[in-house]
Amino acid sequence: GDSVTQMEGPVTLSEEAFLTINCTYTATGYPSLFWYVQYPGEGLQLLLKATKADDKGSNKGFEATYRKETTSFHLEKGSVQVSDSAVYFCALIGSGGGADGLTFGKGTHLIIQP
C-alpha cells in the first residue's frame, strides 16, 4: 500500500537558519502530495500542496517540489522563525479518485530557538 517516510525529529535550529525536512513516498500512479502543520494545541493546517510531477507548492516562505524521479517532496524554508516551531506532516492521497483518505508520515517536530 501507499506509505510516507519523513525524517525523525525533533529538529532543532536557530532562528534564521535554513530548514529542510525530508519526505519520500511510495505509491502507485500519480498521487497528490501535501504538507500539513500542527501548532501546539491545534489541529492540522494545510501548509502547501502539489498535484503533479515538478509542481512546486509554496506558502509562508515554505516550498516543496514534487519529484517523481526520486519520489520525494522535501520541505524547505530559507530562514526560519521561532513562530515556525510546530509538527510538520508530509501526506499523500492516491490518484484513484473517490473519497480516499490521506496517508501521513509520522511527523517531524521542529523547534526553533531564538
Place this chain on the structure above:
Amino acid sequence: EPEVTQTPSHQVTQMGQEVILRCVPISNHLYFYWYRQILGQKVEFLVSFYNNEISEKSEIFDDQFSVERPDGSNFTLKIRSTKLEDSAMYFCASRRGGNMQPQHFGDGTRLSIL
C-alpha cells in the same frame, strides 16, 4: 475563513461505554473524514463518507465504529463499546471536491478511556 469544528475538545469515558464525537464540516464540502492519532504515532485514516454513505474505510474501522450525518450540518463518529486502546486524538476533516483538493481539519477531540 470557514472552519471544521469538533466537539468536545476532550472526552473522558469509562471502558465499555459508548461515545459519540461530533463534527461540523465546512458547509459546501461534499466529502467527510475521520482520522485518529494515538499519542506519539502517525495520523491514521479511519473512514470517509460521501453522498450519505461510507465510501472507504480502513482496517481500524471495525464493527465497533459507525458514522452518521444525521442532518445537513453534523457528522458524527460513534464508538459502541470503548476499549483502552481507543484512547487517541480524533480528527474530523472535510473536502469540497476531487482528490487534488485539500482536506480541511478540525482541532480534534482528545478521547481518554479509563
